[in-house]
Structures are given as C-alpha cells and as structure tokens.
Amino acid sequence: MTPRALLLYPVIGIWLAITFQFVYPILKSWGVGRAVQEVGNGRCEVVAELQACEKIVLHKATGSLYLACSTRSSRIHWTPATSHLNASGASQDDYVAVYDPASGNQRRLVVENFGSSRGLSLHGMDVVPSSSDPSVLYVYLVSHRKPLNGRAEKVGADSVIEIFKATVGGGNLVHLHTVEDPVILTPNDIVGSSDGLSFYFTNDQGSKTGLARELEKIGLAATSVGYCHVHEGCKIAMDRMPRNNGIVAAANGTVYVANCVFGEVRVLQTQEDHTLRLVEIISVDRPMDNLSMDEEGHIWASGFPKVLEFAMKAFTNLSARIPSSALRISSIESEGGRTYRVDKVFEDSGKIASGSTSVAYDSQRNRLFIHGITAPHLTVCEL
Numbered sequence: 001m002t003p004r005a006l007l008l009y010p011v012i013g014i015w016l017a018i019t020f021q022f023v024y025p026i027l028k029s030w031g032v033g034r035a036v037q038e039v040g041n042g043r044c045e046v047v048a049e050l051q052a053c054e055k056i057v058l059h060k061a062t063g064s065l066y067l068a069c070s071t072r073s074s075r076i077h078w079t080p081a082t083s084h085l086n087a088s089g090a091s092q093d094d095y096v097a098v099y100d101p102a103s104g105n106q107r108r109l110v111v112e113n114f115g116s117s118r119g120l121s122l123h124g125m126d127v128v129p130s131s132s133d134p135s136v137l138y139v140y141l142v143s144h145r146k147p148l149n150g151r152a153e154k155v156g157a158d159s160v161i162e163i164f165k166a167t168v169g170g171g172n173l174v175h176l177h178t179v180e181d182p183v184i185l186t187p188n189d190i191v192g193s194s195d196g197l198s199f200y201f202t203n204d205q206g207s208k209t210g211l212a213r214e215l216e217k218i219g220l221a222a223t224s225v226g227y228c229h230v231h232e233g234c235k236i237a238m239d240r241m242p243r244n245n246g247i248v249a250a251a252n253g254t255v256y257v258a259n260c261v262f263g264e265v266r267v268l269q270t271q272e273d274h275t276l277r278l279v280e281i282i283s284v285d286r287p288m289d290n291l292s293m294d295e296e297g298h299i300w301a302s303g304f305p306k307v308l309e310f311a312m313k314a315f316t317n318l319s320a321r322i323p324s325s326a327l328r329i330s331s332i333e334s335e336g337g338r339t340y341r342v343d344k345v346f347e348d349s350g351k352i353a354s355g356s357t358s359v360a361y362d363s364q365r366n367r368l369f370i371h372g373i374t375a376p377h378l379t380v381c382e383l
C-alpha cells in the first residue's frame with residue numbers, strides 16, 4: 001500500500017464522523033429508532049363517512065368542524081403537493097363538510113353560484129367568521145385544477161384560491177371569487193381575513209414540477225408565503241423558506257409556518273405592506289404538517305412520529321396504518337423573555353388515527369379532531 005492510500009483512511013473516517021453528526025439528528029427526527037407511544041388515544045371515536053379530509057377547521061362559537069374532503073382513491077393519483085400528477089385520476093367534486101360532534105350529524109355543503117366547469121380539488125382551507133356579522137363565514141379553499149394546456153406531469157396543477165361564503169348552520173357555499181396569480185404557485189395551506197377579501201398562504205415548493213423540486217428535498221430553501229387581496233393582487237410576503245407547509249395566524253398578526261421535513265415552526269410578524277418579518281424559530285422533535293390555533297392561543301400541530309412511513313405508504317397502500325401524533329405548542333412569557341413548550345398530547349400507532357396531517361382542538365369542549373390527506377376516517381378524542 002502506498003503512503004498516499006494509507007492517508008485516505010483517516011480522511012474517510014473524519015468524513016464519516018462529520019456526515020454522521022449531521023445525518024443522525026435528522027434521521028432521529030424523522031422517527032428512525034423512535035418507539036410510538038400510546039398517548040391520549042383512550043377515549044376516541046371515528047366518523048367513517050368523512051374520508052381523505054386534508055384540512056379541518058373548528059368553528060369555535062358552535063363547536064362544529066369544517067372539513068375539506070376528497071376520496072382516498074383520487075388522492076393517490078392527484079395530490080400535486082406530493083407530485084402525484086395523474087390528471088385523469090383527479091377528483092373534480094371534492095367537498096366541504098360540516099360535522100357537529102354533539103349530535104353526530106354531518107352534511108356536505110351545496111356549492112352555489114360557481115360558474116367554473118373546472119370543479120374543486122381540495123387541499124388547504126380556512127373558515128373565518130365575518131367581522132361585521134359573525135353568522136357569515138368566509139371559506140377560503142386551495143383548489144388544484146387540472147391544467148387546461150399541457151400534460152399535468154410536465155406543467156403541474158393550475159392551482160387557485162376559491163373564496164366562498166357560508167352561514168353558521170346553513171347548508172350552502174356561495175361562490176364569491178376565484179383568485180389566480182403566478183404568485184399562487186404551489187399553494188398548500190391558507191389563512192383568510194375576516195372581510196372575505198385577502199389571505200396569506202404557503203407555497204410548499206419553489207416550482208410546480210422538475211429537478212428543482214428534488215433539490216428542495218435535500219435542503220434547498222425555495223418555498224414561500226404569499227399574500228393576495230382580491231382587488232389589489234398578490235405578492236410574495238417572504239421567500240427562500242425551507243419546506244413550508246401548514247400556516248396559522250393569531251389575532252394579533254403573528255403568523256406561524258411549519259417546516260414539514262425538519263421540525264421547526266417559524267414565528268413571523270406581519271408588516272404594514274403585508275410582507276412578513278422573521279421573529280424566531282421554534283424547534284420541535286419531529287416534522288410537522290398543518291397547524292391550527294385554539295382559543296387559548298396554543299398552536300396545535302399534526303406531527304409525524306414516523307415521517308418515512310408516511311412518505312412511503314400514505315399514497316401507495318390505503319390499508320396501511322401509519323402512526324400519528326398531535327403536538328401542542330405553548331408560548332410562555334417570563335422575565336427572561338419568551339420560550340416555547342411543546343407537549344405531545346396524542347400519539348397512536350395508526351389504529352385510531354392513521355396518516356394524520358391535520359389536527360384541531362376545541363378547548364371549550366375538550367375535543368381533539370384528527371384527520372389526514374388519505375386518512376380513512378375522522379377521529380374525535382376527549383383528552
């Protein structure tokens with residue numbers, strides 16, 4: 001062996017050590033070696049009629065739950081967020097449902113005044129009571145339409161935001177606006193305003209298709225938050241963010257965005273011009289998805305105990321049981337400044353809640369709601 005070859009061993013050793021140091025915490029947060037515990041899953045029931053509901057939003061005044069639902073069989077063909085772009089398998093009649101946990105009643109809202117023949121293919125949603133009349137609700141929907149021109153695998157989805165109006169206890173969804181803009185590139189989740197006219201949303205990728213999306217998987221920070229006003233158009237509120245997914249806003253204008261690959265929540269402050277300023281980053285032990293906020297101001301996140309299992313099975317094996325968890329993030333103020341506490345409030349192997357991507361908590365009535373993009377049912381638990 002030449003002296004030069006001998007020199008290679010320590011070099012390789014150092015390289016491996018450095019790589020391991022970076023890679024091990026990532027694998028750990030993705031759930032490698034993590035034992036799934038049973039937490040908070042003892043008093044739950046399931047609602048089997050409501051399937052593949054990607055986003056759930058609690059109407060705090062009545063305790064009713066609004067759900068943006070689809071069919072499990074279409075999700076595995078058409079979910080642009082995960083590059084499932086078989087347009088002939090897309091559902092065009094996804095629906096918003098309302099579920100009343102007190103009576104067990106659930107119904108689909110009937111769409112009215114919607115001239116578009118391109119249908120609804122649902123994903124993120126927000127439901128916001130009107131500031132002038134709380135019996136009116138504005139419903140903001142991310143809809144991934146099939147492209148009019150070109151193959152979807154090549155050009156991606158032609159995604160828009162649809163704004164509807166509903167009334168508390170009513171059965172209809174009356175169409176108000178379709179918002180189309182190049183800034184609405186790969187919309188995922190949305191927070192709407194209480195006048196039905198403006199919203200913030202996350203773009204969960206930096207491009208609709210292609211190689212650049214693969215680079216994002218290994219760390220390229222290319223996702224963004226956009227802001228749109230029906231009369232003033234859209235703009236990027238913050239760009240070059242890593243793996244944006246869920247978004248939620250507090251009444252005081254603080255916006256929270258989840259990173260769905262590395263466990264982080266970004267705390268952002270809205271500015272006069274509707275751009276966002278980064279305040280701080282909360283670290284969490286696992287990747288998270290859709291976010292919501294309860295009346296107490298706690299953030300609720302759907303956390304992936306085993307994100308690799310979700311990535312490998314959620315869209316390929318509808319009978320697989322995929323572990324799920326719900327995390328509660330509380331802000332604690334003290335003299336030393338603000339800190340955050342993260343509690344794992346629910347965890348399950350997938351028997352009671354499988355492949356969850358969205359959670360919401362009713363703090364008045366102590367009900368935790370759990371659903372997922374390809375999940376077989378809604379899960380409702382008493383904590």
Ligand SMILES: *[C@@H]1O[C@H](CO)[C@@H](O)[C@H](O)[C@H]1NC(C)=O
Nearest residue numbers: 073074077086087088089090
């Ligand atoms: C696309 O979806 C259609 C309709 O569900 C299905 O028949 C077809 O097999 C799918 N193609 C692929 C490549 O999965």
Ligand SMILES: *[C@@H]1O[C@H](CO)[C@@H](O)[C@H](O)[C@H]1NC(C)=O
Nearest residue numbers: 250251252254296297298331
């Ligand atoms: C904004 O509201 C949230 C939720 O109630 C709270 O946790 C946070 O501390 C508030 N932020 C500021 C800057 O007051």
Ligand SMILES: *[C@@H]1O[C@H](CO)[C@@H](O)[C@H](O)[C@H]1NC(C)=O
Nearest residue numbers: 313316317318319320321322
């Ligand atoms: C799908 O998951 C079920 C339940 O875990 C398992 O029995 C089955 O073998 C899986 N199918 C495939 C094709 O992996």
Ligand SMILES: CC(=O)N[C@H]1CO[C@H](CO)[C@@H](O)[C@@H]1O
Nearest residue numbers: 081124188189246289290357
């Ligand atoms: C509305 C929303 O944020 N949806 C995301 C929730 O989780 C799934 C799984 O990662 C994502 O694909 C969705 O984009």
